[in-house]
Amino acid sequence: MDFVLFNDGKSMDEDNWKVKWETDKVIITIMGEEQTDEIYNLYYNGEVEK
Numbered sequence: 001m002d003f004v005l006f007n008d009g010k011s012m013d014e015d016n017w018k019v020k021w022e023t024d025k026v027i028i029t030i031m032g033e034e035q036t037d038e039i040y041n042l043y044y045n046g047e048v049e050k
Contacts, residue, residue, distance in 0.1 A: 001048065006034035 005012050010033070020027040030038040041049040 001028070001040055001042065003030055003038060003040075005030060005032045007032040008034055 005016060007016060016031050018029045018031075020029075025041050025043045028040045028042060030040070038050070043049070
């Protein structure tokens with residue numbers, strides 16, 4: 001999954017993302033200092049929802 005992180009010029013680290021495992025998908029949240037959170041639903045059947 002490609003995305004752009006606006007994080008005040010800093011590299012991405014463990015504070016910029018979180019993962020939540022569910023029965024039908026994985027929810028990925030990308031959090032940068034200069035952007036609103038971006039949420040991606042990655043379904044086990046290959047579908048992606050932003």
